[in-house]
Structures are given as C-alpha cells and as structure tokens.
Amino acid sequence: EIVMTQSPATLSVSPGERATLSCRASQSVTSNLAWYQQKPGQAPRFLIYGASTRATGIPARFSGSGSGTEFTLTISSLQPEDFAVYYCQQYNNWPLTFGGGTKVEIK
C-alpha cells in the first residue's frame, strides 16, 4: 500500500497570504495525484487531478505541482472561503489512498 504523508498537519495563514501544502508518497505515483478541499460537515470538493490540472470551476489561485513522490498544493492568496482541510489522494496503485490532511486555519 502506498502511504501518503501530508505536511504540515496544521497551517496557520492570514487572509491574502500564500499557503503551501505538501504531500509525499511512499513510492512513485507518477502524476496520478488529486487534491480535495473539505469544510466541516461537507463532502470533499475536487480541486486538482493529474497533479497539476485544475478541475472545472476551480479558481486560478489554486495550483498543483510535482510528480513521482513529492507534490505541492499552493493557494496564492487565501480567501476566507479557503480555510478548510485539504487532502491528497493517489490513484496510481491499488488500494487508492489518501493523505491524512492539512488543516488551513486563520492566523
């Protein structure tokens, strides 16, 4: 099983600042990596697939990068609605696995 490790567990950022979230895979997942946003009491929201392609309707302030084992989600200028938990997911190998999440909170 591929283990996905996200860091940091919690990121405190002021509105308008840049947030950088990391996701590391225990072995290569090539570019088969997705990112999701989840707010309390809600289902996850699809943000990024193929490591760097934004899903339909996702604002340009969200960007993904990386390949192999190291990936990054960057939110260029945090808006109030961006404070949430973010998960990465690999879909290169069975079983499909998620990272433990990064909570982005207001500083």
Place this chain on the structure above:
Amino acid sequence: EVQLVETGGGLIQPGGSLRVSCAASGFSVSSNYMSWVRQAPGKGLEWVSVIYSGGTTYDADSVKGRFTISRDNSKNTLYLQMNSLRAEDTAVYYCARGHSGSYLAFDIWGQGTMVTVSS
C-alpha cells in the same frame, strides 16, 4: 444537475448487516467508475470499493469479503452491502464518481450517510 444522494445509514449492532444506497441524477452510474469512500468521525478519508463501468469491482483489504459494491442500472443507483459490521466501520459513507479524465479521482460526491456500529 449532476448529483449523488446517499440514503440508508443508521445505527446497527456489531455483526449486523446494512445496505446503503446512492441515487445518481444527471449522469449514468453504469457509464462511470463509481466508488464508496468513508470517513470515521474526526478522521481522514478512506477509499472502500469501486465498480468499473464494465462491472469489475475492487475493495479495500479492510472490507474485503464483508462489503459488496453493486449497481442497478435501471434505477441509476449504486449500493454498498455491508455484512459482519464492526465498530471500526463506523463512519460517514460517501459515494463518488470517477472523473472522466482520471477515472479514479473523484469529481462528484454525495452528501454522505452516517453508519454507526454499536451495541
């Protein structure tokens, strides 16, 4: 509107069985890869099962032999039959559609249905 609506969750005793459903609208479950993903209270996301458009299924080791994913094309509905339930199966169960460009990333999610396994 493209939508998934889960139903059927509830309180069930350990060792019991439960079937949760996921009704789709705006697209066909039979033409897409469909999955169940669960989230234990206060925890992260865990993939459970997938059914391919061709009917092939895969399950996580944690549920293999106990859970069965299926679909009814005439009702455009996805199911998860859960047997021999354990306390550690307590979670919100989400159904999710595989994204057309990546198949096993999930672009549409339901609102979830809570399953609590407790005596």
